Structure formats: structure tokens, C-alpha cells
Amino acid sequence: MSALSDYRRREQSISYSAEPAGMGLEQELMTINMGPHHPSTHGVLRLILTLEGEIVRDIKPIIGYVHTGIEKTAEQKAYWKVIPVVERMDYLAYYFNSYAYCGAVEKLLEVEVPKRAQYLRVIHMELNRIMSHLVWLGTSCIDLGAIGVWWYCFREREAVLDLFEMSSGQRMHTRYFQVGGVIEDIPRGWAERVKRFTQTMRHRSEQYSALLDKNEIFLQRMRNTGTVDEETLLDLGVTGPLLRATGNPWDLRKAAPYCSYEDFRFKIPVGTTGDNYDRYRVRHAEIIESCEIIDQALDGLPEGPFITEDRKVALPPRHELATSMEALIHHFKLVTEGFRVPPGEVYFPIESPRGELGCFVRSDGSSKPARVHMRDPSFVNLQATAPASRDTYIADLVATLAMLDPVLGGVDR
């Protein structure tokens, strides 16, 4: 295997055992601090490393630097005002955050979401998945010393953000999903632009493959590094591309379809060994599968309302306010107090770009949630840092951390 170069062979010849390696020099364990302001930790993650020479013997993540109390804030706001707040948790997956929350509230309310709204949600979530994976690929390659890939990835990311801006007016934290549907129908010409984008994206992702898949340096950094087996990951509760890289095809979009995902044909990319290279290939393949889903959803986009007709939940259309007293009352009630939700507790899990994103909402019958909790995949997946990088080189730790793809906004909430 050409990938296993001289460098890697020499590396593997080094003994990882505890006794000092040669020359009679005494070695001792050294504890160093990495972060919270470190370019390779993708946010304010602080790691306390115990090193023996260059080999990581133990690793403790310290988090909480961007804890903003979003779950506490959500308890002070009416249900529909919580959406922009929860969107700011995992700042690369805002459509997923808002969908998990809206889905939980819809489950409590037993609101029927129109088919068109479900399809529009799927299109936006899959665009968001592409965008999130592009940011991951670009920033990971910077960590590995390849700045070129970052420029290419962010070029495509800009195109996705332009699409978000066109459909909702915002590039990030769009507040596009509402309880019961989406806030507005897509503008004219948007569908064609999305189609053009998915075509370009397929082509561009091939270019990324050509750039990275057989790149000697990339392979040396990725192959057989950061390997964690499936059993350990399941024990740690790790989901998403990390689990799929070990060969376990667990994906909630297929396993327990929500939001009309059962209507679309798509494959779940899986890896074989669960090393960093598999993680890269799984996410890379997911970009193409997301393009497939978007194309199918655009082709089959049903006609009809884009938000529920239930006036107790969704705002009436603007034109009705001038003619209908009832619409005006509904509008006033929704904007001042918000809708009330029947008491109960639900847990609503979806597949975010990083794994199972679950939203727990408890209602006490008032117009504000009594508890909102996000089971954020980054928070749980971060526990895999130690098993993935123990007894490896500190340089491999940087690569592994990049491939674990934690988003600290989601970790700290």
C-alpha cells in the first residue's frame, strides 16, 4: 500500500510503551494546556493533555466558554419567540435546531404540517447539511495545512448562504421554520437556482475528491488515525457520521423517517474501519446524497399551503387583517401572548449533520415552555476525543479533532 509511506512506517516502529525510549534519557509525563484560543479546536474548546514526549496519554476536554444559557432563556419566552434563540446553539446547523424545536412543539400541539412545508423544510435542511459539511471540510483542511480547500469550500458555502438569503432574508439564523410550517413560500426563481447549485455542487465535490482522496499528505494524516471501534462509540452515545464511519448505518432519516424523508430515495454512506479517512469519505458522500434529496424534493414539490391553516398557531395572511376582524384578533393574540400548548413532555429526535439532535420540550399549559433541552450531538460526541486520540501523536490529535467536528456553540449552548 503506497499510502503507508516511509514516514508512517518509521512512526509505527516507535514503541508506545511506558519505558523511556533509548539513549538513557529520563522521560516524564507533561501536562499541557491546549486552547481555549487555539486555531485547531474549532471554537473555544480547551483540552488538558498529558503528554509523554509527543504521544498523548490522556486528554480532558474543558468546555463551557460559550455557555450562554439558551435553555434558560427559552423558558422566559413565548413558544414562537424561542425559535431564533435555539437556532443560535449549533451555529452551523440552524435549520436543524429550529426544526427539532418546532417538531417537538408541533407534536405537543398535534398540528398537521402541510406537505409543501415539509418538502421546503427538507430542502432547507439538506442545503444546511451541505453547508455544514463544507465548513467542516474547509476548516479541517486548514488544520492539516491545506488552505486551498478552504477557499473552494467557502466559495460553495457562499452560494448556499445566498440561497438562504433569497428564501428568508437572512444568511445565518434565518428563522425560516415556524411552528406549523415555514414563514414564507419560496420566491420565484429560487427552485431553479437551487437546481443549478446542486448540479455545480456535484461537480465541485468531485473536484474535492480529486484534490484529497489520493493526496499523499492527506492520506498520511487521515489513514489509521483516530480509530474508534463501533462498540466504544455506541457505549459513548456517539451518533452521526462518526458512527457511520465504523460501518453502522444508523441514520434517523432512514430508521425513523420524519418530515417526509420516507418519500425520497437516498443512500446512507458508511465506512469500514472508523478512522479519520472514513469519516472524511462518509461526510463527503453525504454532500452528494443531500444533493439527490434536494433534487427529488424540488421535482416533487407539492402545491398547497406552506404553513398550517390553524389560526390558533400560525399568523393569518397579511391581506386578511384589513378585511377580517377574526384574523385581526388571532393576529393580536398570537403576537402579544402567543399560543398556548397543552401540558405534557415530548422528545423529538432528528438527524443533524453531527448526529442525533433531540429536543425535549415540557409544557405546563401556558404560552411559555417550562423546559427546553437540546440533546446536542456535539456535546455527546466530544466524549469520543479521549478514546480517539489516546496513545497517538499530538499532530494526529489535531486531525482527529477536526474529523470529530464538534461545534462549540452546540456543546456549550
Place this chain on the structure above:
Amino acid sequence: MPDATGLELIAQDLREKHPDAVLDTLHFRGEATISVDPAQVHPVLETLKARGYNALASLHGVDYYPEEPRLGVHYQLLDMTNVDRICVKVRMPIDDAHVATVCDLWSGANHPEREVYDMFGVIFDGHPDLRRILMPEDYEGHPQRRDFPIGGEPVIFTYNEDKIPGWSR
């Protein structure tokens, strides 16, 4: 999700194995929930894990203020083979908020349990490393409790840094 009958069968099975452990069952919006006595939650979860609910999807805390007992811990279990979920809930009073850790069953419970301890003050007996996780180490109180006030957090500047408790030089 098990249907209402399936839930009762699971609860019946648990009652036989662990007398007095199951306090209540609830089937709400298609979700199955079993309320369990906090002293017996560990053996109950062990039984459920052996039954196929082998993944701990989520572990989170709730404050039921003003209801009593106030604090709650929810275990969202997942059966990946049959794609089935079940929720186990425990409730405990605020002055005796103790529950056994499940880190020995799922090592992934480590961070979530620390978060519940940090935010609600639930003590997980036997947890390997029960420290605050999101709030600073010297923080006082458990901010996610419903009676914890919002606002009033002093912002530290140079002029007031020696007046803020815990920050004197």
C-alpha cells in the same frame, strides 16, 4: 415506540423483577414513559438495557417547580435494532436529590450527568468525575432551576472587579 399495550407489558416485566420500582406508566403523543423510584433506577435501566434498549439517547434534567417532588431526571433509551424508544423518569425532592449514576452502563452518560448536576444540583452517586461542566467551577447555585433568578449577573470590569464576590484579589 412501544404502543400502550407494549408499554404495560414492559412495565409488568419490570414489576416482577423489581417490586415497587415502577411507580407509573404514561403513553403520551406516541411516547412511552415509565416513572421509576429513584432508589431503583439503576437496576431498572440495567434490565431495560438487557431487553434491547441498549443505547442511551439522551439524559436530561427537569425542574417541576412548583410541583413536588421537584427535580426530575429523564433517561431516553433507544433500541437501535427494533428502532424503539422508551423514556424512564425519576422524580426526587430538592433536599435529597440523589440518584445512582449510570456511567457504568453507558460511559456516554458522563457529560450529560455532569450537566444535570451543574444545572439542577442532582447528585449522581458513584459518578467518576462529578464536577461542574458548563458553569465556572466557583459558581454558586444551579441556574436551570425554575426559582433561580434571571438577570442580575454582575459584569466584571476593572473598576468593579474587587467588589464582586469571588473575584477579590
